[in-house]
Amino acid sequence: MATPLTASRLLKALRNEGLVVHEVRSWRTHNRNSKGPWGPMHGVMIHHTATEGTDSSVDLCYDGRSDLPGPLCHGVIDKKGAVHLVGNGRANHAGLGDGDVLRAVINEDAELPADDDADTDGNRYFYGFECINLGDGKDPWPDEQLLAIEKAAAAICRAHGWNEHSVIGHREWQPGKVDPSGFTMDDLRGRIKKRLAKAAEGAPETDGSETDGSVTDDSESGGSETDSSESGGSGAEGPESGGSGTAAPEPQEPPHAPFPGQDFFRSGASSPVITAMGERLVAEGCSRYEYGPGPEWTEADRASYEAWQRKLGFDGDDADGVPGQVSWARLQVPNS
Structure with a gap:
């Protein structure tokens, strides 16, 4: 959802x-x-x-x-x-x-x-x-x-x-x-x-004629990161159902957890971010948990994350269950 x-x-x-x-x-x-x-x-x-x-x-x-x-x-x-x-x-x-x-x-x-x-x-x-x-x-x-x-x-x-x-x-x-x-x-x-399967291109260069007259309310990159491990008119008709520059915002903690790196996800690792990741995998229908998720990195976490990578279209070595930067950005794990 x-x-x-x-x-x-x-x-x-x-x-x-x-x-x-x-x-x-x-x-x-x-x-x-x-x-x-x-x-x-x-x-x-x-x-x-x-x-x-x-x-x-x-x-x-x-x-x-x-x-x-x-x-x-x-x-x-x-x-x-x-x-x-x-x-x-x-x-x-x-x-x-x-x-x-x-x-x-x-x-x-x-x-x-x-x-x-x-x-x-x-x-x-x-x-x-x-x-x-x-x-x-x-x-x-x-x-x-x-x-x-x-x-x-x-x-x-x-x-x-x-x-x-x-x-x-x-x-x-x-x-x-x-x-x-x-x-x-x-x-x-x-x-x-x-x-x-590729990172986003990034905003195009402009001639300065177009401005965004508002402050954004998030700090996400929108998927522009690279991932070293994953390659990876009547059209409007239809019934109505039921119905230029501003001051920079104060620095805020990003709403989503930054990618902690692949080495973070190894046997013995324990962190609230792993629990938050697991909860997002469950929400995305990729759960392979019998119970949990919890803060310790387990085989169930790896299998669940592999299911997420495959849902995104990755396969082979790119769907090994170890988070990569692109798939992590798309999962949008809440900051813990």
């Missing part, structure tokens, strides 16, 4: 993945949370807008329509590959979809069942990106835009420790939908898998 990213963590994750991100109006507090629950998060959903033009498409996704209030997604990806953040929280993008599909996404199954039911509120569980395209089979998908879609989805997966099977298209969720059209979701997921 994943807690929704705060606005600052979402922004940082996207920029750490090498994306140019524009903050639109009051996106940080723009949501439909008063109409229904938001979270826990289970995946990322990709749409096309069925519109053209950046400004008008961004405004539509921010404001919505008379019959479908905005935000209609969390980010709009334009033809040049920039992301425009328009909402943070519940958004009217997914609508009702198939509960069997949701369960497959939660399990990160390689194959999705047919979306033949509309019985589950997707606005609660999915981040949504609207990609500017007419969806008519003629409007092209520039390479810059396709790369940005890949990066945006990977950024959120990296932040939550998900793999590529946590990314789906609207057409795979809600019966009758066709978006996104013009590329295959299997191809997109394949590219996301390769991206997640």
Whole structure:
């Protein structure tokens, strides 16, 4: 179960993945949370807008329509590959979809069942990106835009420790939908898998014209570390369910435990961080514990961590059960 990213963590994750991100109006507090629950998060959903033009498409996704209030997604990806953040929280993008599909996404199954039911509120569980395209089979998908879609989805997966099977298209969720059209979701997921096997690129250089007028509320690196041991528009339609510079913040203890190094995890090691790690492995469905976890490093810890590495897509020597920097960052062990 994943807690929704705060606005600052979402922004940082996207920029750490090498994306140019524009903050639109009051996106940080723009949501439909008063109409229904938001979270826990289970995946990322990709749409096309069925519109053209950046400004008008961004405004539509921010404001919505008379019959479908905005935000209609969390980010709009334009033809040049920039992301425009328009909402943070519940958004009217997914609508009702198939509960069997949701369960497959939660399990990160390689194959999705047919979306033949509309019985589950997707606005609660999915981040949504609207990609500017007419969806008519003629409007092209520039390479810059396709790369940005890949990066945006990977950024959120990296932040939550998900793999590529946590990314789906609207057409795979809600019966009758066709978006996104013009590329295959299997191809997109394949590219996301390769991206997640490497460290994030880091924020792109800018010309100084774009500023982030807020202080971030976390100190995570967003997965930019390297690991020496592990390689490793009607798209928005759908019923609404239920509903420039600032002073530097005071130094704070990071919310997640820094990677203690591979040599830390050896027979006889004992630390509260091992207990915290084990509790996160249990929460991620990777428990191999008969009892515990506890502060001492045991074979059950190693086996549980191996299950986590394999969940991330590592194999061979990269899934030996000894924590590495990339897999540790994705596990997000609380600071003890």
